[in-house]
Amino acid sequence: MRQGVLAGRTVGLRPSERRRLEQICHRRHPGDAVADLLTLQRLAAEGRDLALPLTLVVDGRGLCRLLWVGELDHSARLLEKLPGPSRRQGHNLRLLTCAGAGRQAHLQPTAQEAVVGMDVAPDLWLRFGQQPDTGGRWPAAIHTPAGSGESAWDCALEGDLADLCGLDPVALAAAEPPEAPPALEGPERVLLLVQTSGDRALSDRRIAELEGLVRSAGAVPVGRMEQRRQGPVSRNPWGEGKLREAALEARRVGASLVVADRELTPAQARDLEGLLDLPVSDRSELILDIFAQRAASGAGRLQVELAQLRYRLPRLTGRGLSLSRQGGGIGTRGPGETQLEKDRRAIARRIERLQREVQRLGAHRARLREGRRDLPRVALVGYTNAGKSSLLNALTGASGSQAVMAENKLFATLDPTTRRIERTSGGGADGQPLLVTDTVGFIRDLPPQLMEAFRSTFEEALDADGLLIVVDLADPAWPEQLSTVQTILDSLQATMPRRVIGNQIDRCPSGELERARAVDPAMLFVSATADLGLQHLRQELQSWPSETTTDGPTAVPASTGANSSPMTLQLGDTVPDFTQESQLGPINLYDFAGDSWVVLFSHPADYTPVCTTELGEVSRLRPEWEKRNVKTIALSVDSAESHKGWIGDINETQNTTVDYPILADSDKKVSSLYGMIHPNALSNLTVRSVFIIDPNKKLRLQITYPASTGRNFDEILRVIDSLQLTDHHQVATPVNWKEGDDCVVVPSIPTDEARAKFPKGVTEIRPYLRMTPQPNK
Numbered sequence: 001m002r003q004g005v006l007a008g009r010t011v012g013l014r015p016s017e018r019r020r021l022e023q024i025c026h027r028r029h030p031g032d033a034v035a036d037l038l039t040l041q042r043l044a045a046e047g048r049d050l051a052l053p054l055t056l057v058v059d060g061r062g063l064c065r066l067l068w069v070g071e072l073d074h075s076a077r078l079l080e081k082l083p084g085p086s087r088r089q090g091h092n093l094r095l096l097t098c099a100g101a102g103r104q105a106h107l108q109p110t111a112q113e114a115v116v117g118m119d120v121a122p123d124l125w126l127r128f129g130q131q132p133d134t135g136g137r138w139p140a141a142i143h144t145p146a147g148s149g150e151s152a153w154d155c156a157l158e159g160d161l162a163d164l165c166g167l168d169p170v171a172l173a174a175a176e177p178p179e180a181p182p183a184l185e186g187p188e189r190v191l192l193l194v195q196t197s198g199d200r201a202l203s204d205r206r207i208a209e210l211e212g213l214v215r216s217a218g219a220v221p222v223g224r225m226e227q228r229r230q231g232p233v234s235r236n237p238w239g240e241g242k243l244r245e246a247a248l249e250a251r252r253v254g255a256s257l258v259v260a261d262r263e264l265t266p267a268q269a270r271d272l273e274g275l276l277d278l279p280v281s282d283r284s285e286l287i288l289d290i291f292a293q294r295a296a297s298g299a300g301r302l303q304v305e306l307a308q309l310r311y312r313l314p315r316l317t318g319r320g321l322s323l324s325r326q327g328g329g330i331g332t333r334g335p336g337e338t339q340l341e342k343d344r345r346a347i348a349r350r351i352e353r354l355q356r357e358v359q360r361l362g363a364h365r366a367r368l369r370e371g372r373r374d375l376p377r378v379a380l381v382g383y384t385n386a387g388k389s390s391l392l393n394a395l396t397g398a399s400g401s402q403a404v405m406a407e408n409k410l411f412a413t414l415d416p417t418t419r420r421i422e423r424t425s426g427g428g429a430d431g432q433p434l435l436v437t438d439t440v441g442f443i444r445d446l447p448p449q450l451m452e453a454f455r456s457t458f459e460e461a462l463d464a465d466g467l468l469i470v471v472d473l474a475d476p477a478w479p480e481q482l483s484t485v486q487t488i489l490d491s492l493q494a495t496m497p498r499r500v501i502g503n504q505i506d507r508c509p510s511g512e513l514e515r516a517r518a519v520d521p522a523m524l525f526v527s528a529t530a531d532l533g534l535q536h537l538r539q540e541l542q543s544w545p546s547e548t549t550t551d552g553p554t555a556v557p558a559s560t561g562a563n564s565s566p567m568t569l570q571l572g573d574t575v576p577d578f579t580q581e582s583q584l585g586p587i588n589l590y591d592f593a594g595d596s597w598v599v600l601f602s603h604p605a606d607y608t609p610v611c612t613t614e615l616g617e618v619s620r621l622r623p624e625w626e627k628r629n630v631k632t633i634a635l636s637v638d639s640a641e642s643h644k645g646w647i648g649d650i651n652e653t654q655n656t657t658v659d660y661p662i663l664a665d666s667d668k669k670v671s672s673l674y675g676m677i678h679p680n681a682l683s684n685l686t687v688r689s690v691f692i693i694d695p696n697k698k699l700r701l702q703i704t705y706p707a708s709t710g711r712n713f714d715e716i717l718r719v720i721d722s723l724q725l726t727d728h729h730q731v732a733t734p735v736n737w738k739e740g741d742d743c744v745v746v747p748s749i750p751t752d753e754a755r756a757k758f759p760k761g762v763t764e765i766r767p768y769l770r771m772t773p774q775p776n777k
Contacts, residue, residue, distance in 0.1 A: 105129025384441030616654025
């Protein structure tokens with residue numbers, strides 16, 4: 001009976017070479033020894049002739065299960081050739097590898113070999129060179145699985161090959177018994193691959209959100225690998241060393257899938273799968289999978305399928321014969337087309353059919369809305385799992401089969417549902433009923449494919465007379481979630497009035513209501529599940545919305561382009577996003593900023609003397625910017641080519657190197673968005689403004705300088721220090737404050753509480769004026 005198989009790089013082997021390798025496959029090793037020395041010597045001879053590493057997989061009885069020719073580069077290819085069930089569970093296997101060229105033995109497995117070895121899960125791994133040293137000693141080493149640490153394998157013994165072959169494998173394995181990998185049954189086990197920022201609290205909230213998405217998809221997060229990268233990112237968002245660590249960690253925790261915390265390009269996804277040797281999904285694919293599971297109606301399934309096909313079309317891959325050409329030959333019609341091209345064409349046809357169905361769905365919903373045109377309508381919008389469906393049920397008193405499904409999970413509602421609320425005769429429009437529509441939840445970085453596919457669903461909100469934005473005050477990240485919802489609504493050009501509803505007041509911390517009032521004084525507070533504040537909300541809805549509604553925030557998109565009124569950005573506003581050319585290529589503000597602070601400063605034109613000194617100073621201050629997690633962007637109305645010549649002058653005269661982007665704003669797109677064109681000045685004269693933008697894309701400072709006065713970047717650094725300090729501690733900074741000086745205790749903290757909160761001491765100059773040493777020093 002054939003005992004082992006020959007696999008790997010076997011194409012091109014001569015029949016004699018194949019015969020000799022198969023004979024080595026059929027040789028049996030002693031059960032009470034690591035390996036048969038003669039067999040390994042023959043294996044080394046074949047390795048020298050082929051100039052390739054060779055690996056034997058031997059079971060506990062000494063039978064060879066597999067002889068692998070070539071590098072151990074991919075687990076899946078090796079495991080599918082390994083005969084027998086439960087290949088990943090470990091069954092007293094031994095790996096015997098002849099590696100190295102000439103007398104240079106590779107006794108330590110490479111990072112990729114270590115990952116493959118963990119997937120095979122042997123009790124021990126013997127590695128040896130292709131030939132002995134000059135003195136006759138044959139270098140070899142035995143490795144055993146490492147329980148923890150950066151290395152996957154520990155070198156248990158190192159010595160001569162003959163000595164190591166005679167050792168008892170059972171004794172070696174018992175000395176360091178490897179932990180069995182977790183069972184693969186049950187929910188899929190996921191390793192999270194995330195990038196963190198300098199804000200630890202923000203990073204923790206985003207990781208928690210990703211874990212929630214994984215659980216909503218029916219999987220279990222079993223581990224995470226974090227990396228904080230600064231500066232420009234190359235092809236992969238994560239460094240190769242960190243990915244090697246992630247590959248080892250995935251094996252240790254028994255993960256079968258890796259989920260990245262951002263959308264990956266097709267090339268990035270392929271590179272990650274190659275390095276991790278595991279399937280990789282990104283955040284967008286995870287959200288699409290959740291939508292696919294939640295879609296219960298025909299309309300929902302239609303829109304989800306369209307979004308999934310749009311996502312997958314650029315990510316199609318093919319292997320082996322699936323990419324081979326059809327037919328062909330001399331005198332025939334030609335080589336034909338690849339299978340990949342056929343798949344793409346089939347998906348494109350399916351997308352076209354789905355788009356027509358979605359258009360018909362949109363037209364149908366438009367007719368339904370037209371039939372309700374004479375009644376006032378409001379839409380419940382908000383972050384996913386904020387309690388929109390629960391609030392709709394509570395407002396309408398629906399229960400049982402009449403209630404909208406409300407569950408504590410992400411994206412429980414995909415299809416819009418409209419219910420009627422009766423209003424008294426003293427209410428709006430002489431007591432006309434109010435129609436309230438529950439809509440699909442939003443989330444940060446919602447996939448563009450999903451936004452486009454669900455446009456007919458979002459139109460239910462865009463066609464309403466008012467929007468009720470529901471936030472979950474029990475979630476510490478609610479301010480960021482509210483900002484995300486506002487940004488998405490702005491991008492959808494929703495200009496109707498908005499009111500913010502603070503939900504879950506029975507579960508939020510006691511100080512959260514004051515924090516909410518500071519963010520939005522007009523916020524209404526309710527608890528949809530505890531029946532708190534609903535009566536007040538119903539009273540508010542008696543007369544809201546109406547044609548003359550003026551109370552509450554009326555949303556005007558921040559990014560209204562060149563037609564927006566100049567100089568209208570206010571502190572605390574979400575700054576508009578843009579994509580503009582620079583001397584470094586196209587720059588998208590939000591992508592460039594990431595989780596960093598940004599200083600955006602403008603200049604009238606290139607080759608101006610004051611601005612030349614300023615750009616040089618910004619470049620010299622690069623260590624100070626990096627220390628504060630700040631990125632800088634300059635702007636000028638001239639072209640990118642003009643910038644390059646000016647940068648040469650700046651570098652030469654200011655003795656520095658300008659390596660940050662200078663936007664080419666010749667079309668005045670960014671200048672108009674940020675109100676840099678003064679209404680009483682020339683249209684091409686950019687106001688010399690400085691904008692400090694925080695990681696949440698909020699405007700925190702704006703300073704405008706006259707053309708004759710150079711900017712004081714020490715002051716800008718001082719303001720950033722103050723903002724970063726006061727964001728994390730309940731203090732303010734007094735006049736002329738600088739790093740290390742005493743700070744002001746904010747008035748909202750009582751003196752007794754302040755003394756407990758600031759152990760360095762509180763000096764009470766007046767009841768309203770109290771000083772304390774800088775908390776983070």
